[in-house]
Amino acid sequence: MARRRAAAWAALGPLLWGCALALQGGMLYPRESPSRERKSLDGLWSFRADFSDTRRRGFEEQWYRRPLRESGPTLDMPVPSSFNDISQDWRLRHFVGWVWYEREVTLPERWTQDLRTRVVLRIGSAHSYAIVWVNGVNTLEHEGGYLPFEVDISSLVQVGPLSSHLRVTIAINNTLTPSTLPPGTIRYMTDASRYPKGYFVQNTDFDFFNYAGLQRSVLLYTTPTTYIDDITVTTGVQQDSVRLTAQTSVGPVSDFYTLPVGIRTVAVTESQFLINGKPFYFHGVNKHEDSDIRGKGFDWPLLVKDFNLLLWLGANAFRTSHYPYAEEVLQMCDRYGIVVIDECPAVGLVLPQHFSNTSMNHHMRVMEELVRRDKNHPAVVMWSVANEPASSLESAGYYFKMVITHTKALDPSRPVTFVTNSNYAADKGAPYVDVICVNSYYSWYHDYGHLELIQLQLGTQFENWYKTYHKPIIQSEYGAETIVGFHQDPPLMFSEEYQKALLEQYHLGLDEKRGKYVVGELIWNFADFMTNQTPQRVLGNKKGIFTRQRQPKAAAFLLRERYWKIANETRYPHSAAKSQCLENSPFT
């Protein structure tokens, strides 16, 4: 692994996207180096949900001022994990409001005594609004559940000889409002004959469980006081030679930061998606960060298992439906050469108020945070700014024009899309996307059981979109609910045979247009996942080709055969990001 001093290349010029980025500072993934140390705060935290009627007792009694155990009983809560499925208390599973986390930690003396050391507290994500106190001092607030945030706490820990003890308190609120991403509404039930006083429910318009808490790692890390704040790498390939430009936002410094870098370019024509100048076909999956017990909590064994399954399947891509995944997931994609459509948490934008100026400003801010975090991952080949918004609403046209233009300004090197289920003739946002990503559920949500209609309806869908926009198309979702172990022949809905038969019909329709202008197919879904309870869902969404425990249904074998066939035809199954990947290249 080559290393160079930052000063040697910090002089390359101003930060490329600096003028476009409204956000101050970078969000480099914390890595150990000769000049940086890290200390994980993962493990058991003290935890309490504020069950008071107003949910504000914690603030009224200032729970952050003293150790949490002194203001009442606490639970042991593992971090990272969602808090919902950990305890046997059903009230916690459905809890809406403020929960409190606390962790005490002892710092090494050199962190607190050496004033040339900068100490940073970094939270991988907190769903969805977070307030952070260090030793009782309010240090930071952050809105948005799926992206990291951090604060320099040097001045709080470098205060005297006995300053090595640290108490971190984080209050997190999982309430979703019309202007959060994803949006939601709190509905007060006022019929006193049916509901107790003050009764409320959280309504959402998305199909996954609103898991919450500290779902990714929390850590402390150090840098020198003059440090590399951000790096932006742009790459290019020309006649088999590689061009690589790196730009930093500070310098010269003696800080060491090692950034694995892959080389690839992305371009879109009228009918093709080009990676390194070659036509690329997405044969992959949609995922969720979901597992039993941990909810959306980050978990290495689960991640490695999922990648082994992706490789087994011959998948070359996935979409981070419907929110940004943990940074470690993208690092794995870089390592394995799995291409990513990186989606922001704009899912369930179905009401006119979801397209307000407040929502738009927050949406742009989230895109800034997402691009800032993920811009250097070679695996990321496209940004998705939303999933299935009500894009036929008049206000959606202006909204998506603004959000997409903003994202392109943040990152001119990647195409931008959103995933639609609107009618091609009514969609007001489609004019602004680079690739048409369309979801459809023929013979599932329409014409139940009529598999014989799929090819005709799919063909019409593709032709309509293509003749209107002349842009490449990805079938970004299709699938069927399937209860593992249900068998029925001839196939009936919910059986493994029906899922297989539905996929086969879709594949015939896809093969008609593959090589013309259809540039990808992503099955819904990689694995079964938890949703809200409704009469339509049997312990969650069962459209996975794997169960929630990651065991294959019959359709997984069908898809495996298809993906490897396509991979062999296109020659490089897992190579798009990796083919010219210079892992651990000299970024120090």
Ligand code: BDP
């Ligand atoms: C699509 C949504 C996805 C759902 C899926 C389904 O994008 O989040 O889970 O439908 O109904 O419309 O299974």
